[in-house]
Amino acid sequence: MRTLCVTLGDPCGLGPELVARHFAEKGADDRERILLIGPVQPLLRELERIGAPVFFERLDDPKDIRERGAGIYLYQPPELSRLGFPPGEVTVEGGLAAGTSLDAAVAVLKADLAQGLVTCPLNKAMLQQAGFDFSGHTEFLADRLGVGADGVCMHLCGHDPDDPAATMLRVSLVTTHPPLRDVPGLITRERILRCLRLTDGFLRALGLSGPVAVCGLNPHAGESGRIGDEEIETITPALEAARLEGLDVAGPFPADTVFHFAAKGEYPAVLAMYHDQGLGPLKLLHFSRAVNVTLGLPYPRTSPDHGTGYDLVSTGRASIDSFRAALDMARRLVDGGEA
Known part of the structure; x- marks a missing residue:
């Protein structure tokens, strides 16, 4: 029991x-x-x-x-x-x-x-x-x-108890509640890897599969370094390391488009770099049915x-x-x- x-x-x-x-x-x-x-x-x-x-x-x-x-x-x-x-x-x-x-x-x-x-x-x-x-x-x-x-990851997801298999956004966050000006310095290879491992385990517990889509930090995911280099210096190396561990990941993608495809079911979860990047889309779609999972x-x-x-x-x-x-x-x- x-x-x-x-x-x-x-x-x-x-x-x-x-x-x-x-x-x-x-x-x-x-x-x-x-x-x-x-x-x-x-x-x-x-x-x-x-x-x-x-x-x-x-x-x-x-x-x-x-x-x-x-x-x-x-x-x-x-x-x-x-x-x-x-x-x-x-x-x-x-x-x-x-x-x-x-x-x-x-x-x-x-x-x-x-x-x-x-x-x-x-x-x-x-x-x-x-x-x-x-x-x-x-x-x-x-x-x-x-x-x-450093051992946890904040995750939020839409969930319908009457239809658990319904297509919903699921979003993990690399950072939680710091001031926005501090976010770039808090995004590290290790933090991204930790969140990808934990998100992968959560999806497996729910019987879900497919690549976790990873957001870039900058507009247009940095445009090959023209709008910031965090994607090149930090995010992409973290994804490469995750793939070597056998994790199914994709990105980094521009955050202004990836949630559209995730909401259609093409990705079982998204890893966002900061709070409002990920939770704005989630709450737009699932405000009354969203769950916070640690x-x-x-x-x-x-x-x-x-x-x-x-x-x-x-x-x-x-x-x-x-x-x-x-x-x-x-x-x-x-x-x-x-x-």
């Missing part, structure tokens, strides 16, 4: 609402245990708002999940019990809850009590103000799970590809499709790519 952790993220944001609305309707898979981690009150608030009964059993100790059968359970870290989490407000308490819940989830994974993790959105600034010196989930988990920032961790980790959405909290207007897609993707990865 699989066990998945689901952290509520910043409980002042959309996390509790996403969890409440999804599981109140769908419940858990009859082959799994879901361990929710975070403060209970925001979740109860959302259940009351939508008129749904409590669907989870509370655990005083996350280790108790080992003795439970299929179902949904909730563990509230004790240090969160006396804090308040006003819906839709930006608070340091929300960042503290997100970081504390993540630490609890990491402990659960390390104790082999769960096989995968789904994280609801957090506020990066509030996470840092609460004392967790990380720029986001990816960096937090890479550190806590002993992989380090490649390179010892456990599958997925997340909805959107933020805390403070302005949408408790309005019922937020889409739960991205959360649903993230949960389904985590299930597939834990099960070795099977639905």
